[in-house]
Amino acid sequence: MxxxxxxxxxVFASGMALVPxxxxxxxxxxxDQLSGYKNVIIIQLSGGxxxxxxxxxxxxxxxHSLRPTISKKATQTLKITNDLAFNDNLxxxxxxxxxxxxxxxNNVGYPNPNRSHFRSTDIWQTASDTNQYLSTGWVGRYLDxxxxxxxxxxxxxxxxxxxxxxxxxxxxxxxDPNQLYRTTREPxxxxxxxxxxxxxxxxxxxxxxxxxxxxxxxSASYIYETSKIYKTNTEYPxxxxxxxLKTIADFIVSGLKTRVxxxxxxxxDSHVNQVNSQDRxxxxxxxxxxxxxxxxxxxxxFKDTLILTFSEFGRRVKQNGSRGTDHGAANxxxxxxxxxxxxxxxxxxxNLSNLDTNGDIKYSVDFxxxxxxxxxxxxKVDDENxxxxxxxxxxxx
Amino acid sequence: xxxxxxxxxxxxxxxxxxxxISSSELKSVRRLSKQQIVDRLFYESKLETPLALDFxxxxxxxxDLSREERKELRKLRNQKMLELNVxxxxxxxxxxxxxREKMTLFFHDHFAVRLKTPRASLHLNNVIRKNALGNFxxxxxxxxxxxxxxxFLNNRQNRKNSPxxxxxxxxxxxxxxxxxxxxxxxxxxxxxxAFTGWNFNKSGSFVFRKNQxxxxxxxxxxxSGNFTGEDVIKILLDQKQTARYITExxxxxxxxxxxxxxxxxxxxxxxxxxxYSLETxxxxxxMSNWFYESQNVGIKIKSPIExxxxxxxxxxxxxxxxxxxxxxxxxxxxxxxxxPNVAGWPGGRSWIDNSTLMLRMKLxxxxxxxxxIEWHNETDEEATMMxxxxxxxxxxxxxxxxxxxxxxxxxFLTSLEQRDKKELVNxxxxxxxxxxxxxxxxxxxxxxxxxxxxxxxxxxxxxxx
Numbered sequence: 001m002x003x004x005x006x007x008x009x010x011v012f013a014s015g016m017a018l019v020p021x022x023x024x025x026x027x028x029x030x031x032d033q034l035s036g037y038k039n040v041i042i043i044q045l046s047g048g049x050x051x052x053x054x055x056x057x058x059x060x061x062x063x064h065s066l067r068p069t070i071s072k073k074a075t076q077t078l079k080i081t082n083d084l085a086f087n088d089n090l091x092x093x094x095x096x097x098x099x100x101x102x103x104x105x106n107n108v109g110y111p112n113p114n115r116s117h118f119r120s121t122d123i124w125q126t127a128s129d130t131n132q133y134l135s136t137g138w139v140g141r142y143l144d145x146x147x148x149x150x151x152x153x154x155x156x157x158x159x160x161x162x163x164x165x166x167x168x169x170x171x172x173x174x175x176d177p178n179q180l181y182r183t184t185r186e187p188x189x190x191x192x193x194x195x196x197x198x199x200x201x202x203x204x205x206x207x208x209x210x211x212x213x214x215x216x217x218x219s220a221s222y223i224y225e226t227s228k229i230y231k232t233n234t235e236y237p238x239x240x241x242x243x244x245l246k247t248i249a250d251f252i253v254s255g256l257k258t259r260v261x262x263x264x265x266x267x268x269d270s271h272v273n274q275v276n277s278q279d280r281x282x283x284x285x286x287x288x289x290x291x292x293x294x295x296x297x298x299x300x301x302f303k304d305t306l307i308l309t310f311s312e313f314g315r316r317v318k319q320n321g322s323r324g325t326d327h328g329a330a331n332x333x334x335x336x337x338x339x340x341x342x343x344x345x346x347x348x349x350x351n352l353s354n355l356d357t358n359g360d361i362k363y364s365v366d367f368x369x370x371x372x373x374x375x376x377x378x379x380k381v382d383d384e385n386x387x388x389x390x391x392x393x394x395x396x397x
Numbered sequence: 398x399x400x401x402x403x404x405x406x407x408x409x410x411x412x413x414x415x416x417x418i419s420s421s422e423l424k425s426v427r428r429l430s431k432q433q434i435v436d437r438l439f440y441e442s443k444l445e446t447p448l449a450l451d452f453x454x455x456x457x458x459x460x461d462l463s464r465e466e467r468k469e470l471r472k473l474r475n476q477k478m479l480e481l482n483v484x485x486x487x488x489x490x491x492x493x494x495x496x497r498e499k500m501t502l503f504f505h506d507h508f509a510v511r512l513k514t515p516r517a518s519l520h521l522n523n524v525i526r527k528n529a530l531g532n533f534x535x536x537x538x539x540x541x542x543x544x545x546x547x548x549f550l551n552n553r554q555n556r557k558n559s560p561x562x563x564x565x566x567x568x569x570x571x572x573x574x575x576x577x578x579x580x581x582x583x584x585x586x587x588x589x590x591a592f593t594g595w596n597f598n599k600s601g602s603f604v605f606r607k608n609q610x611x612x613x614x615x616x617x618x619x620x621s622g623n624f625t626g627e628d629v630i631k632i633l634l635d636q637k638q639t640a641r642y643i644t645e646x647x648x649x650x651x652x653x654x655x656x657x658x659x660x661x662x663x664x665x666x667x668x669x670x671x672x673y674s675l676e677t678x679x680x681x682x683x684m685s686n687w688f689y690e691s692q693n694v695g696i697k698i699k700s701p702i703e704x705x706x707x708x709x710x711x712x713x714x715x716x717x718x719x720x721x722x723x724x725x726x727x728x729x730x731x732x733x734x735x736x737p738n739v740a741g742w743p744g745g746r747s748w749i750d751n752s753t754l755m756l757r758m759k760l761x762x763x764x765x766x767x768x769x770i771e772w773h774n775e776t777d778e779e780a781t782m783m784x785x786x787x788x789x790x791x792x793x794x795x796x797x798x799x800x801x802x803x804x805x806x807x808x809f810l811t812s813l814e815q816r817d818k819k820e821l822v823n824x825x826x827x828x829x830x831x832x833x834x835x836x837x838x839x840x841x842x843x844x845x846x847x848x849x850x851x852x853x854x855x856x857x858x859x860x861x862x
Contacts, residue, residue: 116738118511118737118738119738122737122738131566131570133738133739133740135743135747150751158728158752159728159730159752159753160750160751160752160753162737164750165747165750170749170750170751171750172751173750173751173752174751180751183755183759184755186759186770187770188770188852188855189758189855191837192833192834192837192856192857195832195833195834195836195837196831196833197832197833199832200831200832200833204696205696205697205698205745205746205861206695206696206828206831206857206858206861208746208749209698209749209754209857209858209860209861210831210833210857212749212750212751212754213754213758213857215751216751216754216755219751
C-alpha cells in the first residue's frame with residue numbers, strides 16, 4: 001500500500017466521524033507539499049547549561065585559571081579551531097558541525113539579566129524585557145498571528161510551556177499521541193463533543209472552554225491519525241529525551257502541518273560537582289539530536305528543519321567552592337539545520353577579561369534577534385508584530 | 398430592592414467568597430436576608446487561624462553544620478515546603494473562616510513570593526491572613542518588612558552605595574499603583590534609596606541597619622524629603638490610584654474579569670475614604686445588587702485551587718498520599734507558595750490549555766470515583782458494554798493505586814436536601830448549561846445520584862463559578 005492510499009484509509013476508518021463537521025478539514029501534507037514546509041524545533045536545556053564547558057574557549061588562560069578543577073583539558077575536547085573546542089560528549093554535534101550544519105552563536109542574552117531560573121525562563125519564553133511580565137509566549141503569539149490550528153505548535157511534553165500560549169490560541173502539549181487520543185475518547189467526552197454546536201462557542205469563558213475542548217479533541221485525532229503515517233525505523237537512544245525527539249521526527253515525516261516543536265531536557269543546574277552530571281546530560285542531548293538529524297536526512301526533511309538549542313542562562317565563569325558553577329548570564333546558542341546560510345562560529349567568542357559586576361559573560365546578541373530571524377526569515381511571518389519590537393535579524397539562516 | 402437572595406445567588410456568594418456551599422448550609426442560610434448572610438460571612442471570619450509548622454532542625458544555624466548536615470537540611474527544607482502546602486490546602490478545605498482564607502489566597506497571589514524557605518513563606522502567609530480583612534496599608538507595610546519579601550525582592554541587598562531597585566519597582570508596578578500608572582523610572586530610583594538599610598535578623602525580625610541607609614533627600618512622586626521606606630509607602634497610599642488599582646484587581650478576582658468603570662470608581666472612592674479598610678470594600682461589593690446580577694454569575698474560570706478545594710470539600714476527600722495534591726497543583730499550573738514570579742498567576746483563561754482542561758474534566762472522576770465516568774449508552778452493543786466494564790475495572794484499580802483518594806460519598810448523599818434532577822443541576826453547576834450540555838443532561842439517568850453528580854462535574858460548565 002502506498003502512502004497516499006494509507007492516508008485515505010486511516011483517516012476514513014478512524015473515529016473522525018465524531019468530530020463535528022465544521023471542525024473537519026483534516027489537513028496533512030501530501031509528499032509533494034511536504035518539501036519546503038519549514039519547521040523549527042526549539043530545545044530548552046533547563047536549569048542553566050554551562051556553555052563554557054560545552055563549547056570551550058580552550059586556549060583562554062582566564063578560563064583555566066578561574067576554573068582550576070572543572071576546566072576541560074584539550075584532550076577531553078573535540079577541536080573546532082585553535083581557540084575553540086566541543087566538549088567531547090558532543091560528538092554527534094561535532095560531526096554535524098564538520099558538515100556545515102551547525103552555527104554557534106556566542107554571547108546571547110538580554111539587558112539586565114535575571115538569574116532566577118523561573119524568571120529567566122519566562123523572559124526567554126515570552127520574549128519580554130527583564131522588567132516586563134507577559135502572559136503570552138512568543139510561539140503562542142506566532143500562532144495567534146499566522147496559524148489556523150493549535151497543533152501547528154506542539155510541545156512534546158505532558159504540560160504546555162508559557163512559550164506556547166497565545167491570546168487567541170494555545171499550542172498543544174502531547175507526549176504520547178495514543179494516550180492523548182485515548183483520554184479524549186472517553187465515551188462521556190465523545191458524547192459531549194457530539195453535542196457541541198457552533199453557537200455554543202461564544203466569546204465568553206464557557207464558549208472558550210468548549211472551544212478548547214473541541215480543539216483538543218480534533219487536534220488529538222489529527223495528531224494521532226496523521227502521525228500513524230510514518231513510524232521511523234531509525235534507531236534512537238533509550239533516553240526519554242531521545243524518545244521525545246523521535247516523536248517529533250515521526251510528526252515531521254508524517255506530514256503534520258506543525259511549524260514549531262518544543263521540547264526540553266532538564267537537570268543542568270550544576271552548583272555541585274558539575275563535570276560528571278553535565279557531561280552525562282550533554283551526551284544524552286548530543287546522541288538524541290544526532291539520531292534525529294539522521295532520521296530527518298533519510299527522509300529528506302533536514303533541509304526544511306531548524307533546531308535551536310538554548311538555556312535560560314549561562315553560568316558564572318569562576319567556579320564555586322563545591323566544584324560547580326552558579327547562575328550566570330549570557331550564553332551560547334546552537335542553530336542546527338540543513339539550510340544554514342552561515343555555519344560555523346557565528347560571532348566573536350566571549351570576552352572573559354570583560355565580565356559584568358557578577359563575573360558573568362556580557363551579552364552582545366539579544367536572544368530576541370534570534371527569534372526575529374526564525375520568525376521573519378525562516379517561517380516568513382512579520383516578526384515585529386509578534387515580538388512587539390523590531391529586533392535586528394541575524395544571518396545564520 | 399430585594400433583600401433576599403435566590404439559591405443560585407447564595408451559591409454565587411459562597412463560591413466567590415469561598416469554595417461553594419454545602420447542601421445543609423444552604424438550607425440554613427436560605428431563610429436569612431442578604432444583609433444577614435453577608436454579616437454571617439464576616440462574623441465567621443472574625444478570628445484567624447495562623448498556619449503552624451514545627452521546623453525542628455531547620456532552626457539551626459547553617460554555619461555550624463557539616464556539609465552532610467547541610468545537604469540533609471536542604472532536603473528537610475523541601476519536605477517542609479511540601480508540608481506547608483498541604484497544611485494550607487487542609488485549612489482551606491476545612492476552615493470555617495472561609496472569607497478570610499479566600500482573601501488570604503487573593504493576597505497570596507497579589508504579594509506573590511516564590512521562595513524555598515518554609516519559615517519565611519509561612520510567616521508571610523500569616524501576615525497576610527492577619528490583615529486579610531483589616532487595613533490594606535497595614536498589610537502592605539508588614540508584608541514589605543517581612544523576611545520573605547526582603548529576600549525575594551532583594552531589599553536586604555539594597556544599600557546606600559549600591560542600591561537595588563527590585564523592591565522599589567515592584568511595590569509601585571505590582572503592589573500599589575500598577576504598571577505605567579503615574580510613576581517614572583526616576584521615582585523608582587529615588588524610592589529605592591529610601592528603602593536602603595531594610596533587613597531582618599536571625600530570628601526573622603525586621604531590623605533597620607542605619608549605616609546602610611541613605612539619609613540624603615529624595616524626591617518621590619513629586620514630594621521631597623529625607624524619606625525612609627515607611628515614608629515612601631505612605632506616599633504610595635496617599636495616591637488614590639493605589640485604591641483604584643487594588644479595587645480593580647479585587648473586582649476582577651471576586652466579581653468579573655471585565656470591569657465596570659462606574660462600579661470601580663464608586664468602590665475605589667469608598668476604599669480610599671475608609672483609609673483602605675478591606676472589610677468596608679468587600680462588604681460594599683457583597684451588599685451591592687450588581688454583584689448578584691446574572692452577568693456576574695457562573696462566568697469565572699475556577700483557579701486550580703478553587704477547583705481542587707471546591708471538589709474535595711463537600712466530600713471531605715482524604716488524600717492518603719499528600720504528593721498527589723502537589724501533583725495536581727503542578728499539573729494544573731498553580732502550586733501554592735510557588736507562584737511563577739512576582740506578578741503572580743496570570744489567571745482567567747490562561748489556566749486553560751489542552752492538557753489542563755482534560756485533567757480538569759477528569760478530576761471529579763479521578764478523585765471521587767477512581768477515574769470512572771460511567772456512561773450508559775442505550776445503543777451500545779452488549780459486547781462493547783462488556784469490554785467497557787472490563788476496561789473500567791482495570792482503570793479503577795490503577796487509579797485507586799495511584800491517587801489514593803477517599804471521598805465520603807455517604808455523608809454527601811445523605812446531606813442532600815433532595816435528588817431531583819433539575820435541582821441537582823442547579824446545585825452543582827453555577828452557569829446556565831450550554832445547549833449541548835442540556836441535551837446530554839436530559840439523557841442522563843439521575844436515579845443513580847452518585848454517577849449523575851460525577852457526570853455533572855465532568856462537564857466544562859463545572860469549571861466555572
